Amino acid sequence: MAIVLCQGAAQDYANGYRSLRVLADALAREGYPVLRFDYPGTGDSRDEYGEHLWRAWRQSVKDAGNWLRRTVGAECLILMGVRIGAGLAAVEAARRDDIAGLVLFEPFFHARSFVLQLVTESRLRKRMPANGNTPDDAGGLQVGELNFSTPDVVEMRNTDFTRLAFGKAMPTAVFSRIDRERISDRLEPWCRQGIKLTAYPFEDFEALLRPNQHSGEAEIDPAALLDWMNREIPHGMGQARISSLPRSLKSEHWEEKIVRFGSHSHLVGMLCAPKAGSALAVIICNSGGNPRHGFARSGVTLARGLADAGITSFRFDFSGLGDSIHLENAIDTQSDVFRQERTGDLSAAVDALKALGIRRFAIHGLCSGAFHAVQAAYVDSRIEALITINLPWFSLRHEAPGAGSSAQKSIVEFKKRKMRALFMFGSGDAGLNQFERNFGQAGHDLAEEPGMHVLVSEDIDHELTEPWMQAIAIRETIRFLEDRMSERADNLARHEVLSI
Amino acid sequence: MTIRDTILSMMQDIAQRQKKTLAPLTDTLELLDSGLDSLCIALLVAGLDDELGLDPLSSAEEDRFPVTVGDFIKLYENANA
Numbered sequence: 001m002a003i004v005l006c007q008g009a010a011q012d013y014a015n016g017y018r019s020l021r022v023l024a025d026a027l028a029r030e031g032y033p034v035l036r037f038d039y040p041g042t043g044d045s046r047d048e049y050g051e052h053l054w055r056a057w058r059q060s061v062k063d064a065g066n067w068l069r070r071t072v073g074a075e076c077l078i079l080m081g082v083r084i085g086a087g088l089a090a091v092e093a094a095r096r097d098d099i100a101g102l103v104l105f106e107p108f109f110h111a112r113s114f115v116l117q118l119v120t121e122s123r124l125r126k127r128m129p130a131n132g133n134t135p136d137d138a139g140g141l142q143v144g145e146l147n148f149s150t151p152d153v154v155e156m157r158n159t160d161f162t163r164l165a166f167g168k169a170m171p172t173a174v175f176s177r178i179d180r181e182r183i184s185d186r187l188e189p190w191c192r193q194g195i196k197l198t199a200y201p202f203e204d205f206e207a208l209l210r211p212n213q214h215s216g217e218a219e220i221d222p223a224a225l226l227d228w229m230n231r232e233i234p235h236g237m238g239q240a241r242i243s244s245l246p247r248s249l250k251s252e253h254w255e256e257k258i259v260r261f262g263s264h265s266h267l268v269g270m271l272c273a274p275k276a277g278s279a280l281a282v283i284i285c286n287s288g289g290n291p292r293h294g295f296a297r298s299g300v301t302l303a304r305g306l307a308d309a310g311i312t313s314f315r316f317d318f319s320g321l322g323d324s325i326h327l328e329n330a331i332d333t334q335s336d337v338f339r340q341e342r343t344g345d346l347s348a349a350v351d352a353l354k355a356l357g358i359r360r361f362a363i364h365g366l367c368s369g370a371f372h373a374v375q376a377a378y379v380d381s382r383i384e385a386l387i388t389i390n391l392p393w394f395s396l397r398h399e400a401p402g403a404g405s406s407a408q409k410s411i412v413e414f415k416k417r418k419m420r421a422l423f424m425f426g427s428g429d430a431g432l433n434q435f436e437r438n439f440g441q442a443g444h445d446l447a448e449e450p451g452m453h454v455l456v457s458e459d460i461d462h463e464l465t466e467p468w469m470q471a472i473a474i475r476e477t478i479r480f481l482e483d484r485m486s487e488r489a490d491n492l493a494r495h496e497v498l499s500i
Numbered sequence: 501m502t503i504r505d506t507i508l509s510m511m512q513d514i515a516q517r518q519k520k521t522l523a524p525l526t527d528t529l530e531l532l533d534s535g536l537d538s539l540c541i542a543l544l545v546a547g548l549d550d551e552l553g554l555d556p557l558s559s560a561e562e563d564r565f566p567v568t569v570g571d572f573i574k575l576y577e578n579a580n581a
Binding site (some may be wrong): 009011108110112113114116117119120121123124125177178182206208209211214350 | 513518525541545546557565
């Protein structure tokens, strides 16, 4: 027996990513092979999915189940899903005959509600200030990294999960904030088909949907889930037979490979290299509590945009975020977005890239990622270029501007090492106000400093929520790096170019 | 529970889960000043549709999206009538 975990989407994906990894680890400790995967066009998955994203997602759940059974030799599957992932799991469970159990975490009862959530959020963002130009979204639905076609939206609006026809009945657990009576009432059509339904409160799994910038809160508690599984799903899992796992993800222009590194192999990142190789690698930091993919997948878009321009990147998860582990009193714990020291993780990332043959290093961060990027660039002389977007501050302590401030000290150090730095801000960003306290209107005081660049854009918001905002940031990052690389081109030996 | 009570209860619940500080809810309070961000309001709308089957916003035109808490409640009360 093996388990497929179907993630939530959009903010549900970003918020739940780490906790779903914690759940997967807990299930694996119980002896279950577990597959978490990213739907097409999300997370680390590729973007080639044809015209219809929703249909591609449905297909991917089917493919995930088939792949897992084949890879581990499982005779049957348990499908689990969060929010819209719960709906996708249910759709797939209804059509298969090899499902031993179904688990739904805070499910939508109707895909229409998921569409409504996305549409509402998109409409409200467009009404908010400093959102730049809006695209022509007639027909389909584009929100952040998600781009549903018109047929997708029509199909989702007409998909009532409570009306699924199951080919085979299976035990089903629902963990929801809605009370048990209401769950039973809504899923009564399932029960009439022989589905044995058990409803639980959601409180043990709140972390799956908690805003990801909050640490110090309770982790998920899988006890009730495991108890249900032991009671309702026959044992006899047998020994998983794991055939060789794929090592990389390839596209026409780039290749990506997972890298585990750090003193305890506790850090996880994705190396993205252009086919022709690259002399320099850009380390991309987490922003906020988001996993390495970034808010609205900005980290992935940046990485692949860099690769298209011939530049290698390494997006990885800080310890205690995403897939990387942080232990406090031997417990896998989420780390604080700002207060957790990150220079060790970033030095380990440079070490890992050096071991892969890379010799030149730049570092890129947005918001809290920008803060940690500055800290790392200050202490690690191997970093030769820094790109920050919406840097909130140079120090967590309140400081008066001036020669003794962290801001001024950082610039002095960067100049001494002949580093280049790009500080990019949205014109309405609070970080720009802080920056200007030290360096004048739009960073004017840095204008004459060699290697220091300040860019203020009216068209980007704090998190680069829209594709065109990400495109602006990527364009300026590439331009900045290409200038840097051409400065040093004469000093490069050809054998420094990296290939994987 | 009335539609009004359901909406106010859900707003408080969402604010708590999303770690937002909710302003005192009055009919004249603008939604975007309530302390709820766009995601929170989207969760509210999706939750009302999923639990109650009410979706009056799909027929609301862009310039008639409810501005205040009172507008929002009235829209849903009318849809439920």
